[in-house]
Amino acid sequence: MFFGQKIHPLNFDIPEQWRINGNTVELSGPSVCLRIHCADIADGCLRLRFENLHDTGSRQHSDAVLPELREGRSVVPMVSSHPNPHLLGEKETDIVQFTTAAGRIELGASCLRLELAGITLDTVAEGIGSCGENLLLNFALNNVEGCYGFGERTRRLNKLGDSAEFLTVDVVAVFRHTYARDDYDPTYVAIPLAILKTGEGFLGLFFDNPGRAVMDTGKSRPGEFWYQAFGGVTDLYALAGPGLADVVRRYAALTGRAPLPPLWALGYHQCRWSYRSAAEFRELAAQFAAADLPVSALWYDIDYMDGFRLFTWNRGAFPDPAGLNHALQAAGIRTVTIVDPGVKREPGYAVYDSGRERQAFCQTASGRDYVGKVWPGDTVFPDFTLANTRDWWAGKLADFLRDNAVDGVWLDMNDPATGYSRSEEMCFDHGSISHDRYHNQYAHFMAMASRAACDRIDPDGRPFLLTRSACAGTQRYSAVWTGDNASNW
CATH class of the missing domain: 3.20.20.80 (Glycosidases)
Known part of the structure; x- marks a missing residue:
């Protein structure tokens, strides 16, 4: 796989059904088996954990989040009727809901809705998928006016319409042109944090997976925000606003603050x-x-x-x-x-x-x-x-x-x-x-x-x-x- 390459969304297998198993929801279909768990983490912060049961190399540890915030309070999934069942396809009329102190999540077999601090973010109709051990989350960028973050990146501040790969590399060894240019990707630092602006509100999405990943905010397909993880468990932390500073403070509280230098x-x-x-x-x-x-x-x-x-x-x-x-x-x-x-x-x-x-x-x-x-x-x-x-x-x-x-x-x-x-x-x-x-x-x-x-x-x-x-x-x-x-x- 070369830098800049992604998996085409049509190469992902899409789940066709869901079932609740204790505190988890299992999404399944031909060649798909995903397990999703929700937890309340802190004020204005919830987590969705995506486990791919086709991932055989399951040993993984991320040290990104502070130890005292890694467990959280498990949220029990509940079944409810979807107000617009035609959006779910022919096989579904019900959805799964996770109701947390921070917000609410609605989950179908292949789609997801996140409601947090007055902002609603939906996936596209087939917005959840897997390709072997790889995970796809594909969000619709309806009413999204800006995307910020991506962690230690050059280029323009608003990353809407951009793409970034999260893999730490020796930049000068990989990109021989970098003394003259600053638009290389990937780079030395891998922080898969995106902050979306909708109207006057902001919503943070921190994808905690220490492996290689890609985020594409409409560069390959305008109007869609792809997150692709190439193996491993992905913990998606949703960070509430309402303001940009509020999202950043919640991210800092989640992952830790830098100590004062001398x-x-x-x-x-x-x-x-x-x-x-x-x-x-x-x-x-x-x-x-x-x-x-x-x-x-x-x-x-x-x-x-x-x-x-x-x-x-x-x-x-x-x-x-x-x-x-x-x-x-x-x-x-x-x-x-x-x-x-x-x-x-x-x-x-x-x-x-x-x-x-x-x-x-x-x-x-x-x-x-x-x-x-x-x-x-x-x-x-x-x-x-x-x-x-x-x-x-x-x-x-x-x-x-x-x-x-x-x-x-x-x-x-x-x-x-x-x-x-x-x-x-x-x-x-x-x-x-x-x-x-x-x-x-x-x-x-x-x-x-x-x-x-x-x-x-x-x-x-x-x-x-x-x-x-x-x-x-x-x-x-x-x-x-x-x-x-x-x-x-």
């Missing part, structure tokens, strides 16, 4: 690719002082490392990094180091050896350590989905920052970038979970582990932590930087 984060920072020696840093600081220009931080790019080995220094160019960084701190200048996830595959290299001992690295389905080809050469990758690995990483990163008097961390290459080596062979949980289940969350769990490292150094501090890739919820641990780009204003 005060020095707001000053001027000097960063480029790349300063290569301690002498360059001292000269740079002297030039700022001579020009009477305040500078809050200087940044180390990848050349500070010994052969790009993680948590090392090139001692020829940086013989005393702690001494250099203490001297800069005395002058009021902080330092930030780039940190990649890839660990050089080199027996005898302490970080690699300790990771192997802790079984901290991603593996193939057959149990071999997965190997990519990035800056250090042959490279293995921490499996941040494992608590054991996050603990190992937090310890290594905390020691590196503390021992070298480094003030901030700049996480890179965590899309994850794997060079010419396909990422599909990178599995999780000792090779037992396929790559697509956690691809979009790789950077998220790396940020979680890195935030834990900062907390080990100063539990009450405000760490400076940036990540290149992210998904919904990553803001709880790290801010996001813009990725590789050019200063072409």
